[in-house]
Amino acid sequence: MKERIQRIVDKMKQLSLFHRFKSLWRIEDTGDNLISESPPVPVMDIFRRFWPYARPYRYWIILSLLLIALQPIVQSGTIWLLQVFIDSVLTNGDFDPLYWLIFSYLGLTIIHGILYFSGTYLSNWVGESFILSLRKSLFEHLQGLSLHFFVEHKLGDIISRISGDIASIERLVITGATSAVSYLFQIVVFTGMLFFMEWKLALVSLVVVPLFYLVTRFFSKRIKMASRERTRREGAINALSEESFSNVALMQAYNQQEAESKRFSLQNQRSFKAKMLKVRLKAAFTPVISFIEMAGTLVVMVAGAWLLFNGGITLGTLIAFVTLLSKLYAPVRRLSKLLNTIYSASASAERVIEYLEEKPLVKESAYALEHPAARIEFDQVSFSYPDKSKTILSNVSFQIEPGESVALVGSSGVGKSTIVKLLMRFYDPTNGRILLDGNVLKGLQIDSLRENIAVLFQESLIFDGTVKENIAYGNPGATDEEIVKAAKFADAHEFIRDMDNGYDTWIGQKGRNLSGGQQKRLAIARSMIRNAPILILDEPTEGLDGGSERRLLNPIKRLMEEKATLIITHNLRSAAFADRILYLEEGEVKEMGSHEALLAQDGKYATLYYMQQGETGHETAVHSL
Numbered sequence: 332m333k334e335r336i337q338r339i340v341d342k343m344k345q346l347s348l349f350h351r352f353k354s355l356w357r358i359e360d361t362g363d364n365l366i367s368e369s370p371p372v373p374v375m376d377i378f379r380r381f382w383p384y385a386r387p388y389r390y391w392i393i394l395s396l397l398l399i400a401l402q403p404i405v406q407s408g409t410i411w412l413l414q415v416f417i418d419s420v421l422t423n424g425d426f427d428p429l430y431w432l433i434f435s436y437l438g439l440t441i442i443h444g445i446l447y448f449s450g451t452y453l454s455n456w457v458g459e460s461f462i463l464s465l466r467k468s469l470f471e472h473l474q475g476l477s478l479h480f481f482v483e484h485k486l487g488d489i490i491s492r493i494s495g496d497i498a499s500i501e502r503l504v505i506t507g508a509t510s511a512v513s514y515l516f517q518i519v520v521f522t523g524m525l526f527f528m529e530w531k532l533a534l535v536s537l538v539v540v541p542l543f544y545l546v547t548r549f550f551s552k553r554i555k556m557a558s559r560e561r562t563r564r565e566g567a568i569n570a571l572s573e574e575s576f577s578n579v580a581l582m583q584a585y586n587q588q589e590a591e592s593k594r595f596s597l598q599n600q601r602s603f604k605a606k607m608l609k610v611r612l613k614a615a616f617t618p619v620i621s622f623i624e625m626a627g628t629l630v631v632m633v634a635g636a637w638l639l640f641n642g643g644i645t646l647g648t649l650i651a652f653v654t655l656l657s658k659l660y661a662p663v664r665r666l667s668k669l670l671n672t673i674y675s676a677s678a679s680a681e682r683v684i685e686y687l688e689e690k691p692l693v694k695e696s697a698y699a700l701e702h703p704a705a706r707i708e709f710d711q712v713s714f715s716y717p718d719k720s721k722t723i724l725s726n727v728s729f730q731i732e733p734g735e736s737v738a739l740v741g742s743s744g745v746g747k748s749t750i751v752k753l754l755m756r757f758y759d760p761t762n763g764r765i766l767l768d769g770n771v772l773k774g775l776q777i778d779s780l781r782e783n784i785a786v787l788f789q790e791s792l793i794f795d796g797t798v799k800e801n802i803a804y805g806n807p808g809a810t811d812e813e814i815v816k817a818a819k820f821a822d823a824h825e826f827i828r829d830m831d832n833g834y835d836t837w838i839g840q841k842g843r844n845l846s847g848g849q850q851k852r853l854a855i856a857r858s859m860i861r862n863a864p865i866l867i868l869d870e871p872t873e874g875l876d877g878g879s880e881r882r883l884l885n886p887i888k889r890l891m892e893e894k895a896t897l898i899i900t901h902n903l904r905s906a907a908f909a910d911r912i913l914y915l916e917e918g919e920v921k922e923m924g925s926h927e928a929l930l931a932q933d934g935k936y937a938t939l940y941y942m943q944q945g946e947t948g949h950e951t952a953v954h955s956l
């Protein structure tokens with residue numbers, strides 16, 4: 332016998348049945364962290380964290396609870412009317428109460444309808460208003476985070492948290508809390524009635540309460556795990572879709588559709604597995620709870636029968652007790668199910684809390700700078716990116732006087748764009764100071780600093796809107812005349828006029844309906860209309876052919892007039908017309924001076940310059956301007 336059992340156990344091990352059964356209820360660790368898990372937060376802390384958003388609606392929540400609670404009372408009234416109808420009208424043949432019975436029945440049905448409509452409408456209104464204010468505040472919070480946050484996090488996942496995860500929190504804070512209150516209320520009332528009816532049997536019926544608790548805890552924990560996995564995978568699916576479709580040209584040009592589909596399917600399969608685990612858990616939960624309920628009822632019936640035969644209670648009390656017990660189990664079951672919903676919603680809440688806890692890297696200050704002359708000074712500035720050990724800039728010092736232009740040149744990755752990011756306060760220096768008109772940048776209100784800067788990014792950032800809207804982005808209060816003037820300055824007026832709807836032409840997502848040069852000129856017009864005393868030009872002629880480049884140089888020079896300008900460029904023809912040039916190497920300023928002075932110095936700048944001239948094979952465009 333012992334051997335036979337051992338053989339069965341061995342066979343089970345061989346088939347790894349036990350392991351397979353266990354793995355049916357677990358999330359397998361795939362080690363794939365496309366979107367990492369958010370830190371766990373206890374449910375009560377989540378509730379406390381989000382309650383302030385629901386607080387303004389607390390009286391409406393109470394009213395909707397009342398409306399919901401009144402509905403079963405009215406329904407019970409209609410059942411009572413039916414009883415009166417059967418007992419008085421049908422059984423006794425007394426037709427007197429018939430008229431008031433009919434009117435009362437109609438009246439109660441109308442009242443029930445009104446209660447149902449107002450209760451449903453109000454509870455949904457409260458829920459949606461909560462989502463509205465939470466989503467708005469998360470959006471505003473994210474807008475205030477540093478650029479670094481958006482470098483570190485996937486855009487698709489951010490969108491998935493703003494849209495899907497936010498809505499789940501409502502199920503926890505509003506629907507969850509209000510339903511929990513109403514179920515608890517029913518449980519307290521029914522338990523009180525059971526004790527009032529027969530306290531000994533009531534005590535016996537409580538035997539299964541710890542079982543309810545343990546089973547619910549077991550399932551809730553696993554449902555939460557599955558929900559965390561599911562929301563994480565949904566974030567990954569969004570992130571992959573966003574990435575693939577925003578690089579659709581690259582994907583198609585390199586025939587990467589299949590590889591992208593594989594990556595996408597993998598995340599979908601993991602999301603599917605997590606969802607199926609959740610379904611298994613939820614589907615298994617209901618029969619397990621029913622089994623406990625039945626066990627509780629059986630225990631009560633056995634104890635009741637014993638009490639009945641020993642003269643402790645009457646048969647009527649026993650039947651009424653068991654009927655009432657089944658009424659108690661309904662809210663208990665609902666409460667247990669609700670706990671599962673709350674735990675699964677808490678997985679989404681953790682993802683939102685993770686973002687809400689993020690703080691901007693740069694601290695805001697109160698001092699707003701008005702109309703600066705724009706004298707910029709970098710004083711022994713050193714910098715490393717957060718959590719990175721590599722020093723990107725070390726002891727960089729230079730000044731830009733009002734109206735002066737300075738070009739930053741040097742090989743790729745030397746830290747030119749990083750200097751701009753520091754000037755715009757996307758980051759603060761690790762050491763040293765940056766000053767504007769003698770004020771340390773860290774002590775200035777960020778908005779007031781950026782209001783005084785017009786920036787022409789390397790990649791012309793065009794958004795889905797009209798030509799007019801894209802130019803006016805630099806100064807939302809600009810008049811039509813000012814927009815046209817800026818476009819003329821930027822040599823953009825001609826091509827805009829030739830478009831189907833002129834300045835009202837829709838230019839499509841990321842300006843895909845425009846050529847590279849046209850996008851650049853629109854971006855110049857936008858910088859122009861800002862009329863800020865500081866100008867930053869990041870690779871202004873990058874990616875343009877010689878003709879387009881020459882056409883752009885004039886508007887750029889016009890844009891630079893009377894502004895403190897910082898130009899980043901690899902193209903030394905564009906650098907040459909700056910008043911001063913800073914040659915950077917390994918995060919340090921190696922040479923500084925005018926184009927002519929640096930050529931006379933015959934150092935690294937001069938070598939690079941002559942090398943480029945040799946490559947392009949023609950004289951500097953500067954002299955031809």
Ligand SMILES: Nc1ncnc2c1ncn2[C@@H]1O[C@H](COP(=O)(O)OP(=O)(O)OP(=O)(O)O)[C@@H](O)[C@H]1O
Nearest residue numbers: 479482716719723742743744745746747748749750
């Ligand atoms: N967000 C970031 N986190 C960590 N390192 C970064 C980050 N951004 C840039 N770097 C690193 O900082 C260094 C300087 O980058 P930066 O963009 O300033 O160079 P650059 O001189 O402007 O280069 P390019 O001429 O190619 O545009 C590079 O080594 C880059 O890898």
